[in-house]
Amino acid sequence: MEFGFSEEQLLFRDTIYKYAKNEIVPLCAEADLKSEFSFEIWKKLGDMGLLGLPFPEEYGGQGADVVTCCLAGEALGHAGVDSGHMLALGAHTYLCTDTLFKHGNEAQRKKYVPKLASGEWIGCMGLTEPGAGSDAASLQTTAVKKGDRWILNGSKTFITNAPIANVCVVYATVDKSKKHAGITAFIVEKDFKGFSTGKPFHKMGVRAxxxxxxxxxxxxxxxxxVLGNIGEGFMYAHQTLEWDRSALLAPFIGGMQFMIEQCAKYASERVQFDKPIKSFQAIQHKLADMKVIMEAARLAVYRVASLKDAGYPINHLQASIAKAFVGDWGFKVASEAVQIFGGYGYIHDYPVERMLRDAKLAQIGGGTSEVQRLIISRLLTL
Ligand SMILES: Cc1cc2nc3c(=O)[nH]c(=O)nc-3n(C[C@H](O)[C@H](O)[C@H](O)COP(=O)(O)OP(=O)(O)OC[C@H]3O[C@@H](n4cnc5c(N)ncnc54)[C@H](O)[C@@H]3O)c2cc1C
Known part of the structure; x- marks a missing residue:
């Protein structure tokens, strides 16, 4: 396993960290409290080139590799940017635009990627359905060819960015009897006849x-x-989900660092029994465990990123290990952070309250922790 960061990558990370801390983080707590997506934050992310990071410059991107994308996400999380906006960025860039870029033809790339990379348009990805979550291959949305159009019928649920998106990469089946081999990807614009979205859900976390x-x-x-080839959609969705298990996890790694720093500071300042609470071994061990988990999680995520950069198209084992680890142990870190803050940790004024709610999503979205274990154990027993 070999990966390191270049001077240029580290400079990029530090620039993003500073910008986010000064320009974005002050807006995050209110957005979370009001459960409101902030177009102001979106614009700032766009101004930094973060909405089109992995795409070539000719399509309006920055041509960044996967490790650099992870460093950017980590820097944003470390600065304290809320996971709601990070999820919006992830769904837009990695689940929508990247799929469009990878599998689209030149006309599709030219039409959609620059608009998405600049943030002028917002993208989303529709795979999950009310009856098809973990078992995504059982999706029921159908696509039937009529003349020069495809007619889609069905519904999707839990779609990040859907209420504000201009375009959605949608997975539908052209032949249910073929199961996953019938699944095909389509690029659907919000103004297409017969497309609509529901009312935004009120969520536990990632509220913005x-x-x-x-x-x-x-x-x-x-x-x-039609995006790519008929019947190849499920494969595209799988490749997309590897982003869920790498760059989309990076903000959680940064978030763990943020929580550790907040906790270390609080534990130094908070006095009980005439001593700062950092002098109690129970608190020291919590802090140490949080750091151990964060470092291990970081390695797991950058391992997937470096494999992707090395050109391995599918890295299911490493991706599922990273997802399960960050999901389950990231939640533990967030829970311990609230514990160190005691009653104050339960109050919105302190960011660890939001971060515990947000951390739960990493055990569910993009494939649950149970499903990651299923994948890992299947690969071990082939
Ligand atoms: C905030 C949020 C944002 C999301 N964004 C998107 C998005 O942008 N696009 C999109 O397509 N989807 C999105 N999702 C959907 C997400 O990927 C699914 O929620 C997830 O895959 C789980 O599916 P499910 O909710 O139907 O749960 P289910 O599949 O019904 O699972 C319920 C429980 O059963 C367990 N389970 C299921 N099957 C097995 C098994 N074989 N073995 C062991 N345990 C099992 C699960 O682990 C879980 O604990 C989002 C979800 C959330 C909450």
Whole structure:
């Protein structure tokens, strides 16, 4: 296992960290409290080039590799940017635009990628359905060819950015009998006839991201908006989910660092029994364990990123290890952070309260912790 960071990458990380701390973080607590996506934050992320990071410059991106994308996410999390906006960025950049870029033809790339990379348009990705979550291959949204269009019928749920998105990469089946081999990807614009979204869900965490159902009622999608090849959609979705298990996890790593720093400071300042609480072994051990977990989680995530950069297209084992580890142990770190803050940790004024709510998502979204274990054990027993 070999990976390191170049001077340029570290400079990039530090620049993002400083910018985010000064310009973005002051806006985050209110956005979370109001459960409101902030277009002001979105614009600032766009101004930094963070909404099109991995795409070539000719498409409006920065041509960053996966490790650099992780460093950017980690820096934002470390600065204290809320996970709601980080999720919005992740769904937009990695789940939507990257799929479009990787599998789109030149006309599709030219039409969509620059607008998405600049942040002028917002993207989302629709895979999950009310009856098909972990078992995504059982999705029921259908696509039937009629003349020069495809007619989509069905619905999706839990779709990040759906209420504010201009375009959605949608997975539908052209032949249910073929199961996963019938699943095909489509590029659906919000103004296409028969496309609509539901009311945003009120969520436990990642509150500044907007999440809703998506409906297709005889939704008309032009032939030229088929993404890639018929029947290859499930493979694309799998490749996409590897982002869920790498760059989308990086902000959680940064978030763990942020919590550790907050806790170390608080433990030095908070006095009980005439001593700062950092002098109690129970608190010292919590802090030490949080650091051990964060460092291990970081290695797991950058391992996946470096494999992706090295050109391995599918890294299911390492990706699932990273996802399960960050999900479960990241939640533990957030829970211990609240514990160190005691009653104050339960109050919104301190960011660890939000971070515990946000951390729960990493055990669910993009494949649950149980499903990651299923994948890992299947690969071990092939
Ligand atoms: C905030 C948020 C944002 C999201 N954003 C998106 C998005 O942008 N696009 C998108 O397509 N989806 C999105 N999702 C959906 C997410 O990926 C799914 O919620 C997730 O895959 C789990 O599916 P489910 O909710 O249907 O749970 P289920 O699959 O019903 O699982 C319920 C429970 O059963 C367990 N379980 C299921 N199958 C097995 C098994 N074989 N073995 C052991 N245990 C099992 C699960 O681990 C879980 O504990 C989002 C979800 C949330 C909450």
């Amino acid at each position: 991201s907007t999440t809703s159902e998506v409906f297709f009622e005889d939704c008309e999608v032009p032939e030229e908006n």
